[in-house]
Every structure is written in structure tokens, then in C-alpha cells.
Amino acid sequence: MRILIVEDDPDLSRQLRAALKDIGYAVDVAEDGEEGHFLGDTEPYDAVILDLGLPLIDGVSVLQKWRSDGKKFPVMILTARDQWSEKVAGFDAGADDYLTKPFHTEELLARLRALLRRASGHTTDTIDLGELSVDNRSARAFVNGMAIKLTSHEFRLLSYMAAHQGRVISRTELVEHIYEQDYDRDSNTIEVFVGRLRRKIGTNRIETVRGLGYRLIDPDADEPGEK
Template sequence: MRLLVVEDDARLHERLAGHFRAAGFVVDEAPDGREAAWLASEYPCDIAIVDLGLPDVAGIDLIARWRNDGLAMPILILTARADWQDKVGGLEAGADDYVTKPFYLEEVEARVRALLRRVEGRRSAVADYGPLRIDFSARRVCRGQEELTLTAYEYNTLAYLAHRAGEVISRSELLDHLYDHDSDRDGNVIEQFVARLRRKLDPDGSLTPIETVRGAGYRFTLDRASA
């Protein structure tokens, strides 16, 4: 999952980013609204944490701009303000939930995961693709009755391809989804993830769930079963 943290307090910013990276998220960071707006447009995220008290663009205005631009990712707002009108204003601008400072990082993570489960629920948390079953909420993958052991990066690669089944996804798009925007990226790593996924998902070569489209990227070939 790709998370955007928008917080101008450097110490809190570092704590949030570090906590979520340790929890397996890909984290992009912005200290102000202008950089956050750019990051969200260049590196689409699965969820955003936004402080309302930003130094340039107000957090409420940033959220409203994203919603007006059609960005639908869940947004959790952070605020040190006790005034209930600020919380209501953030929610009316398009945020999905809020946490008031000071807070425990575990509480923020719980809220983030609850929002992600809500989104996954709308997309159906469990999906069958032929003999493969992906539980997006529990991050579990089974082939038949066998549960497969995937690394976080392997799972994130598979989930992204499966959600976009039938589409050709370029290596650069997968890199954007899997890594922070300023990470030192190596396209060969994607090839390794895909090769390992193929061996785990299709050990006998009978399924061919991930197709390489020469010069373009990868395509998840299995159709999702109707509910």
C-alpha cells in the first residue's frame, strides 16, 4: 500500500513515516501542501494522512482540491485543534476520518487500516481468479487449498496487477506503486518479483497468470469470478 504523509512538524513527520514503513507501507512524504499536491498527481497513493495546520496551503483546501480533481483515495486528517468546526470542515471538504493530536501511532495505524478495509470492502475483500483466491483485506493468497507464502513486495506486486487485471502495467508504473518516489529504483527488481511470483503462483506452468508484454510491461491474465 502506498501512503502519503503530509505534515510540517519534522519530528512528527519522521515518526509517522518511520512507523508506517516498518508496518510494510510505501511512504511518500510532503512537508507542505504544494509538494503534497505534486506528489499526489505524480505518484497516486492508496491513502493520505493530512495535517490541517500546514504552512502554505491549508489542509482543508488541499483536500477540497484533491476531491475537485477527482482523487478518491481515503484521507485521514490530523489536527491539534480542539474546535469541532475544524474537524467538521475537514470532513466536509472530503476527508474520511480524523485523529486529534496528541495521539498514539498505533491509533493512527488502526484508523488507516480501517479506511483501507472500507475501500477494499467496496471492491470486495476476497476475489477468485480461477484457482487463485486473493484476500485483499487479510493480504493472503491461496491456490486451491494451499496458502502461498509471499513477501510484502511480492504481494503488493500481485495485488496491483490483479486489481488491474487485463491491463498492461509498465515496469515504471509498478515501481511507482512499490517504492517511495525518491528511492533508488532498479527496474530489474520488478523482473525478479514477477519471476518469483510466477514460480509460486504457477509452479507447474499450467496457469500463466502474469504475461510479459514485450516492450510494454506485464498483464494479469486471469479473469475475476463473478460474485
Template sequence: MKALIVEDDQDLRRQLFTQLSDKGYTVEECETGKDALFLGKEYEFDIAIVDLGLPELSGLEVIRGWREAQRDFPVLILTARGHWQDKVEGLESGADDYLVKPFQPEELTARLNALVRRAAGHSKPKLSFGPLTLDTVSRVVQLNGDEVRLTSYEYRTVEYLMMNAGKTISKAELTEHLYHQDFDRDSNVLEVFIRRLRQKLDPEQTLQPILTVRGLGYRFNPELASS
């Protein structure tokens, strides 16, 4: 999942960057409202974390600008303001949730995960398709109740595909949402991940969980039957 952090406090921004990266997010960051408005309009994100007190443009102005541009990724507001009026104003500007500083890292992660799941149409932290289960909290994938050992990149790939089950995901979209800027976009690394995932998720070759849509990309099969 790809997250945008908009925070002008450098220490907090780096803390958030580290925390989200450790949780498997691909993270972009900026410190001004103008930069945030540009990034949110020009690039795809799965979620954004926005401080209200930003230089150049306020967090509320940024969120309004995104929504006016039809950018509908979920937004979590960070605010030092505890008044209910400020929270209401943030939500009415187009934000989806808020968190008052200071906050516990675990609460931030839980709120982000919930927003991402709901945006993809999932209300529960566990996604189940036939014998395959993905726990977005523990970041564990199981096949018939047994854990499937995955690398970090493999987990990111299968999580994104399962979150968007039934939707055809292009290679460009998958790369954009899952991998950092230094990822070799011209290599066949993504194809290697997909091939390995198919072997790990479907060792008996009976489920076909990841389908190739010729010329378009990949699609996770939501209609899996138990083997």
C-alpha cells in the same frame, strides 16, 4: 502501497515515515501545503495523511485542491482540534477519515489499511481468490492454508496486484506505487519478482494467478479455482 505524509512537525513526520515504511508502505513526505498540493496533483498515491495546520496552505485547502483536480485517493486528516465542527469541515472538504492527536500508532495503521481496502472495493482485511488468501493485517499470504514465504518486495507486489484483481497494471504503475525512488526502474528486477511470485503462488502451475497482458503489464486473475 504508496502513501503521502503532509505534516509540518518534523518529529511526527519522521515518526510516521518510519511507522508506515515498517508496515510496507512506500512513503513520500512534505511539510507545506503548497508542496502537498503539487505532489498530490502530479503523482499517484494510494493514500494521504494530512495535518490541518500547515504553512502556506491549510490542510483543508490542500484537500479541496486535490478533489477539484479529480484526485480521488483516500485522505486521512490528522488534527489537534477535537471539536466536531472541525471534523465535519474536514470531511466535507473531501477527506475520508480523521484522527485526533495524540493517537496510537496501531489505530493509525488500522484506519489506513481500512481506507486503502475500501478504495479498492474490499471491505474485509482478508482477500481470498480460490486457494489463495492474503491477510492485509498480518501481511501473510496463504496457499491452501499454508503460509507462502515472501520477501518484503514480493509481498508488496502481490498485495497490490490482489487489491486490484482483474485490473491490468502497467509495469510503470506497479513500480511507482510499490518501490522507493532509488529503485532501479531500468532493470529487470520487477520481472524477477513476478517470476518468483508465480513459482511461489502456483508451484503446480495450475492456477495462473498473475497473468501477463502483452504490451500492457500484469493482471491478477480474480477467477481462481481451487487446485
């Protein structure tokens, strides 16, 4: 999963980025509303953490622009403003959640997981496909109850495919959702990661759909993607 943080406090943005990367997310950071709007407008994020009091363009205006342009990713507003009118303005602009500074990082992470669950149609942080279990809270995966060792990129790939289980996902889409903006992205590495995952979770859990991409399935289900 790929997250955008739009926050002008460099210490806070570094803290949030480190916390998010520690649990398996790819994270981009924008320091003002103009850059934040551009990234959200041009990159396919799974969720955005957005401050309101931003330089150049305020957070509410950024959010309004995204929504008017049809951007549907969930947005959590993060701000020092705690007046009810500010919260109403944020929700009316299209926010999905609102957290007031100061806050506990664990609460932010829990709220973010909830936004991602709702966006992908899941109800818990753990996604099960037969004997394979993907725990997005701990950034770990299990086969038959046994933890498997994954690199950060392998877990991001598996987590994204699990969130969209049963759907064919192109290499391009996978690249866009597991790499950060400044990373040297190469779609050929997706094949490498898929090969590694197959060796770790079982070769029959990831289907290759020629010319289209990959699909994560429960091999014991009657149909691909069926739980």
C-alpha cells in the same frame, strides 16, 4: 500500496513512516502544504494522511485543491484541532476520515486499512484468491494455509495486484504504486519480482498479457478474477 504523509512534525512523520513501512507500504513524506500538494498532484497515491496546521498552505486548502483537480485518493485528516467546526470543514473539503492527536498508532493503521479496503472494493483486510490468501494487516501471504516468505517489494506488488485482482495492470502502474518517490525506479525490475512471485505462489496465478501488463487470478475460478 503507496501512502503520502503530509505532516510538519518531523518526529511524528518519522514514527508514522516507520510504522507504515513495517507493514508493507511504500511511504513518501512532505513537510509543508506546498510540497504535499505538489506530490499529491503529480504522484499516484493509494491514500494520504494529511495534517491541517501546515506551513505555506493549510491542509484544508491542499485538500480542496486536490478535489477540485479531480484527485480521488482517500484522505485521512490528522490534526490537533478537535473542534467540531474544524472536522466539518475537513469533511466538506473532501476528507474521508478524521483522527485527532494524540492518537494510538494501531488505530491510525486500522483506519487507513479501512480506507484502502473501501477504495478497492473489499470488505476485509484479507483477500482470498482460491488457495492464495493476502493478509494486509500482517503484511503476509499464504498458499494452502502455509505462510510464504516475501520481500517488502514482493509483498507490495502482490498486495496491489490482489486489491485489483482480475484487472490487467501495466508495469508503469505497478512501478508507481510499489516504489517511493526517491527510489531509483526501474520498470524492468517488475518482471524480476513477478518471476519471484510466480515461484512462490504458483506460476498459474499471474498472467502476462502481452503488451499490456500482468493480471492476478484465481486459476480455479471459471473466469479470471472470479472468486
